[in-house]
Structure formats: structure tokens, C-alpha cells
Amino acid sequence: MTETTAPGAVSFCLRLLRRQLTLAIRRPVAVGNPLLFFAMVVALFPLGIGPAPETLAGFAPGILWIVALLSNLLSADGIFRSDFDDGSLEQLLLAPQPLYLSVLAYVAAHWLVTGVLLALVSPLFAAMLDLPVVAWPSLAAGLFLGSGVMSLVGGIGAALTVGLRRGGMLISLLILPFYMPVLIFGTATVQAALDGAPVQPFLALLGSMLCLSIALAPLAISAGLRISVDA
């Protein structure tokens, strides 16, 4: 038997990312559902508040961001769920690599298949609500950064509730308050673009929130997972 060393933290992290993305691709429904949810809810608003373009365009930044937030919330529950159920999570906790980076890989995979995807197709939904074209890039950029924060914060909730059979409602109550700053600055970005004001300050704020959550959220997620597996 040859002596081998455990893979380094970064290569292990990339391996986890690849594993999670493969799993996501093999279950396209899980990737498609949040997008479909987004499309459905956005389609409801013209029915609810009337199809007048100027009314819709006025509400569009808020609507798009709230729906993005809800669709993220729906899928956040699943970040660790299947790994908890089949025992992979126990094995991950025993891995010699730092859990901090491993959970980042899990969250990054979630972000790529939900938030980034949503940011990419957001112009389509913006068009559905008659949002002026000038605001589309800032909507996409804001969603790109903000969904990263939402995935990380959602990861904390998922880690804490993964041991509970019906954690769905609890996770919403736990993490929705932490989504609020993202919502405020996200909609402000789009509004600034509509008003012709500079959007960079708002994007910078979203970016700094993302940096802060990358630094802190994995600590909370790791602790939450240890508690959930222990119980």
C-alpha cells in the first residue's frame, strides 16, 4: 500500500464543488424550480396590480428583488439536506480539511445554480414587468452580488435546521431578517439606475456585504452543522 497524503484544502474544496455541481446537473428539476417559481410569481403581478406599464415599471425593482429573495429562500433549505440524510455530512465533518472552506464550496455550488443563473436570466423577467432597459445591467449585477449574500446567510439557516424534519418554516423566520439589508440596497441599485444616479456606491455596498458574509458565514455554518449532526 502506498503512502498518500490527504488532498490540500483548496483541491478538496474544488472536488466538493465539482461533486455538488454534478449532483445539481443530474437533477435539473431542482435547478429549474426556483427559476420557474420566479417566472410564475412575476407573471402574477400584472394580474394583481393591473397591466398598466407605468404602474408595473414603478413596482418592478421591488417585485423582482422580493421574488429573487423568496426563490432563494425556497432552495436554501436543500443545501445540506440530502447530505445530512444519507450520512455524507458526518463524513465531511470528519475530513481533515478545514470545514470553513468545505462549506464555502457547498454554498458556492448553491449560489452558482440559483443566484448566478437568476442574475443571468433576470433581464427576461425585467422585460415582463416593463422595467426600462437602462436598469437591466444594474439589476443583474445587484442580483449577482446579493444572491451570494443570500446563499451564505441561507446556508446558516440550512445548517441550523437540517436536523429538523420540518425546518422549512423555521429557516424562513431565522434568515429573512438578514436578507433585509440586501433587499434595501438591491432595490436601491435598480432605482438609482432608473433615476440616472450612479449605481456604483450601491453595488459597492452589496459587494462589501458579500465579503463580510464570505468571511463570517462559514464559521456559523460550520458550527451549525456540527450541532445538527451531534444532536
Add this chain to the structure above:
Amino acid sequence: MSITSGCDGLLLQCSALTLVRGERELFSGLDVSLRPGEVLQVEGENGAGKTSLLRVLAGLARYGYEGEITRPVPLLYIGHLSAVKELLTPRENLAWHVDGHADYRDSDVCAALAKVGLAGYEDVPSHQLSAGQHRRVNLARLHLSRQPLWLLDEPFTAIDRDGVASLEHLFVSHAKRGGAVVLTSHQPLRMEYPLTRLMLRAGGDL
């Protein structure tokens, strides 16, 4: 294989271990120390605390016990759950395993799968495999393992008779290489190898 162990040659040591679950004390003052070449069978009726003991020893349960545990060497833990992803093939399950202990070569992975009788199933999606085959995919990690210490919770569950014999053989060869095995099992082991036994009784220990 050279096995590095702690300064006093132990692969695992715990002293004065007391575990309470709910109102019940599962065991108290338990001392376990494992030397290279030792196979320890933990016995006890259902609910005696075998799984809890193993989870504490592995480091999965970090609260609710008293006592000191030293784990100087890397360990491999196999619990009741197979950690096999339904959407991945057995090959991917092993090559991308989340326990992160080694980067396995593809040839090693195939060889390990062949040893557990899954040759030809390397690229079949795992959801097409039976429960016993899931167990076998998980147990193939033993063939790949470089960890000196194995903690195995009911390794024989859902394994047929030939599989049990080859597992016992594997434990012995691992112990002879200088590793150590802790396993929980209800069935008597038929191994030509000295076995240490630990009997857990409800409300006390022996």
C-alpha cells in the same frame, strides 16, 4: 504501510468516559485504549450505547459526554448511513468522497470496487443498486483506506455471508499491518485473530 501513532504507541485513547443520554446514563468511567494490531468488538443489547460510543470516539458527538479522548491518528468512520449519493455512480462516489482522506487513482477505485464484488457496476447510477450494494460501495472505502484506525458501526448489516467472511479477513489483514479496528456487532466473529471485547450493559459498563 508505515503507521505513525501517538507518542506512546496508541492509536486511540479515552479515559473515564461517561455518556448520558436524556435521563439515562449509558456508561460511566469507561477506559478504552487501542494499540496497533488490536481488534475491539463492542457488544451490547439495543440501546446500550454502542453507536453513541462510536460517535463519541469518532468525534461526531462533541457534547454530552465527560472524559478525555485522544485521537493521534487519522480515522475512518463508517456509520449506519452509507453516505452513497444516489445520483452519482459508485466510481464517482468513491473518487469524490467527502471524507477527504486521499486522492484516489481511478485504478485503485476500480480495484476496491472489484474487491467488494461490484466489478461491472462502476458506472451504474447508484439509485439502481440495492441496499446491500450501497453498503458495499461504502465498505469499498476500507480497501482504499490509509487511515490506521477504523471505527465501524455494524459493518455487517445487509451484507451476505461471503461478504462477511471477506470483511473479517480484511479486518485481520488491517490489524496485521499495524492498524486497529473498533466495530460494533451482534454476531460473533469467526476470525483467527485475538479479539478484544467490550460489553456495554444498560446502566453500567464492564
